[in-house]
Amino acid sequence: MPIDDKDFVKLNYTGRVKETGDVFDTTYEDVAEEAGIKNDQKDYHPMVLAVGSSQLIPKLHDEIKGLEVGDKKTVEIPCEDAFGKRDPSLIKLIPMKEFKRQNIKPFVGMPLTLEGNPGVVRTISGGRVRVDFNHELAGKDIVYDLEIVDTIQDDAEKIKGLIEVY
Structure with missing residues (x-):
């Protein structure tokens, strides 16, 4: 059936x-x-x-x-x-000081959740951390x-x- x-x-x-x-x-x-x-x-x-x-x-x-x-x-x-397609607006640059303030040492590939949204650290340079909040697929x-x-x-x-x- x-x-x-x-x-x-x-x-x-x-x-x-x-x-x-x-x-x-x-x-x-x-x-x-x-x-x-x-x-x-x-x-x-x-x-x-x-x-x-x-x-x-x-x-x-x-x-x-x-x-x-x-x-x-x-x-x-x-x-x-x-x-879904990748959404460039879901890639955020976050100042390193925000991580230091919370005693977090970010690294490339690090999974994290900010304001309930899961993301992954993609790059770290110039005092800024690029976090991708797109779904991994x-x-x-x-x-x-x-x-x-x-x-x-x-x-x-x-x-x-x-x-x-x-």
Whole structure:
């Protein structure tokens, strides 16, 4: 039976940057380990997805609709439909004295959160720190390999699966 909005499915996936092939997320432990992104705090197994919800990029929901259990599909998503284009206004120059005032020693590649916004230090020069608040995948076309493992009918299993995701 084809999958539609509001169906609950168990989904395996691997997300890659199209240009480089770098894996940024997966439900497969061996793939995560091979890509160097394995997180020991994460359980690797099919995720429970409420189709049409805000759990994934909207374009992925569109691609999942119509698939059936056992189907596999590779989906290419342009940056505009994924994590957006890079926005130059989200790159900020912050005076080094602001960091010193808070006893922070910034370094290139340092992740930080300012006013609730996650960012990454890109450069440090001339007493200024350039921080990029764009999503790390902004401006990148991505590819997802999807596999529909199962559908879920039992309400208790749906709730349990959603709790694991969040």
